Amino acid sequence: MVTGASTEARLAVRRFVSTCIEVLNGYRPAAHLRRLSQPREAATVVAQGVAGARRVTEARQTRATGRSSRQRPAAVVRLQLCEPREGAVEAAAVVVVGDKTHAMVIRLERQNESWLATTFRLI
Template sequence: MPPEALATATPAATRVAHRFVATCLEVVNGFRPPVQLRRHLDPARLAVLLPELARATARGALPRRRSTRPGVQLRRLRVCEPRATAIEAAAVLTGAAGRSWAMALRLEQRRGNWLCTDLRVL
């Protein structure tokens, strides 16, 4: 680990990761179409990232019935900064019937925007 790496993240990095995970959950829960998340994804990695997002959606998918309560909720988020322009996070999610699962992700800052460069559904 480089000396400038932070085992924990700055408050700003934590907000960026939380906002990205919250947007992912809006897609997973059917409140937002997946196409709205594309602007947050690295265009060079779309072929890898979109199938992972689809896996997350399938894992949490129960047909939404006119409910405003999300089916998948964030239980815990751990964030670290391997360098100033990169954020890595692990999110523990709770879905239907109390089943837990996780997402691991990496966000990198490019031209002032944070883009997801890696997303894994575990």
């Protein structure tokens, strides 16, 4: 097993995670994850984006109890990567939404010259 990840894999993960955070915060539609996903997994990845965005919205609504009306966007506070084999990278991120913490897990695989998602979950 390779520890860490190649520079190319790291850049792909950061791009995907950045797009996911924009989806979770409502800045992008979840459908934008489709072009970053393996075709056979795209529907599942997009569905997880929709579910994650819904969870973030619900967390914000629950939190609106008269405190500050300003809502902090979801943000990644830690990201760990590993490349279990050449052409595959897995990542786990700690995502903070208001005062709640979630885990985000992803797997990307290289297909030709592109890194595409096969798994995305917000837990």
